[in-house]
Amino acid sequence: MRALVNKVLEICEEINRLIGACNRCSKCCHYRIPLLEEDKQRIENYIGDTLKELNGYIEPPCPFLEKNACKIYPARPLVCRIYPFLLLNEGLFLVNINECQLAQKIYKMLGGREKANIVKISLSQLEDLLEKLTLKFY
Numbered sequence: 001m002r003a004l005v006n007k008v009l010e011i012c013e014e015i016n017r018l019i020g021a022c023n024r025c026s027k028c029c030h031y032r033i034p035l036l037e038e039d040k041q042r043i044e045n046y047i048g049d050t051l052k053e054l055n056g057y058i059e060p061p062c063p064f065l066e067k068n069a070c071k072i073y074p075a076r077p078l079v080c081r082i083y084p085f086l087l088l089n090e091g092l093f094l095v096n097i098n099e100c101q102l103a104q105k106i107y108k109m110l111g112g113r114e115k116a117n118i119v120k121i122s123l124s125q126l127e128d129l130l131e132k133l134t135l136k137f138y
């Protein structure tokens, strides 16, 4: 499972970076964010303090959001890193297509035609998209 999470993280971050369609609207920073133990440790190392009040979740409004920018961007939680992708036990999803400009662009590039706000994505679809983007940009 860890190997899959790392692979998804690597691919999703790279796709998001190459597409570059995030307009920094910060809408995705107004949800309840699950916080893994490794996220907590990374953030604590980054800010040099402990996060006692966060019990497994960052509740909205996110305390790290300041003027539409993330104060802990290099150390942000895994869920924030892969957004607008969401990794659940049921699989990988592209979420909030209707409200996130980056998600809309990814959906179109994946060939999405129907109106949808959330779609399930396979790992091979992601790998194909990354390959297409890499060929385009390098």
Ligand code: SF4
Pocket: 021, 022, 023, 024, 025, 026, 027, 028, 029, 083, 084, 099, 100, 101, 102, 103
């Ligand atoms: S909602 Fe989408 S476009 Fe807006 S900041 Fe988040 S990832 Fe970027």
Ligand code: SF4
Pocket: 028, 029, 030, 033, 058, 062, 063, 064, 065, 066, 069, 070, 071, 072, 073, 076, 077, 080
């Ligand atoms: S940690 Fe950063 S990216 Fe994640 S919700 Fe908070 S402000 Fe947004």
